[in-house]
Amino acid sequence: MRLTAVVIAVLVGVILLSLWGLQTNDPYEPVVVQELSGSREWPAVPTPPMPIASASAAPLAVVQEPASASLLFEFDRAVLQASEAAKLDKVVEILRAKGLRRLDAVGHADRIGDARYNQRLSERRAEAVRAYLVEKKINAATVQTSAVGEREALSADGCIDMGPEVRRNAALVECLQPDRRVELTWR
Numbered sequence: 001m002r003l004t005a006v007v008i009a010v011l012v013g014v015i016l017l018s019l020w021g022l023q024t025n026d027p028y029e030p031v032v033v034q035e036l037s038g039s040r041e042w043p044a045v046p047t048p049p050m051p052i053a054s055a056s057a058a059p060l061a062v063v064q065e066p067a068s069a070s071l072l073f074e075f076d077r078a079v080l081q082a083s084e085a086a087k088l089d090k091v092v093e094i095l096r097a098k099g100l101r102r103l104d105a106v107g108h109a110d111r112i113g114d115a116r117y118n119q120r121l122s123e124r125r126a127e128a129v130r131a132y133l134v135e136k137k138i139n140a141a142t143v144q145t146s147a148v149g150e151r152e153a154l155s156a157d158g159c160i161d162m163g164p165e166v167r168r169n170a171a172l173v174e175c176l177q178p179d180r181r182v183e184l185t186w187r
Contacts (some may be wrong), residue, residue, distance in 0.1 A: 050127035
């Protein structure tokens with residue numbers, strides 16, 4: 001079934017590419033179309049070529065470079081985990097290839113604990129990311145850090161009524177994981 005769909009896609013692509021080759025280089029040059037009542041001029045509509053898929057190729061997808069990334073942290077920690085450092089290494093590759101003008105690192109925290117403590121924790125998380133980037137030879141002047149503490153939670157109402165808001169409540173700590181992060185945006 002899948003092979004049949006791929007073969008059909010290839011044939012459609014070949015036909016469209018053939019038709020594309022018959023068009024002129026000027027997409028605004030009129031094409032004369034004969035009708036029963038006489039001739040009439042219609043502007044040619046350029047059709048972009050379709051990529052040809054092979055039977056062994058994976059499904060085609062448009063991949064666009066991100067302009068942002070999110071790095072997660074463990075509960076009550078501001079240390080970059082190995083898996084998140086690997087994500088940050090990919091960001092560094094993109095930044096070097098593209099040419100970085102500015103990178104913003106915004107630290108976040110979950111709602112467990114004192115708001116002032118969470119604000120400071122989110123600052124430490126953003127600074128940990130900045131230090132890692134500087135260690136990877138990213139110009140420190142291009143990396144701006146800020147922190148919002150627990151104010152911009154991703155969990156929102158998804159973690160309501162889960163019991164006491166303390167570190168011993170494992171279900172709540174797990175539910176709030178998306179809130180413990182540093183958001184990166186660059187240009």
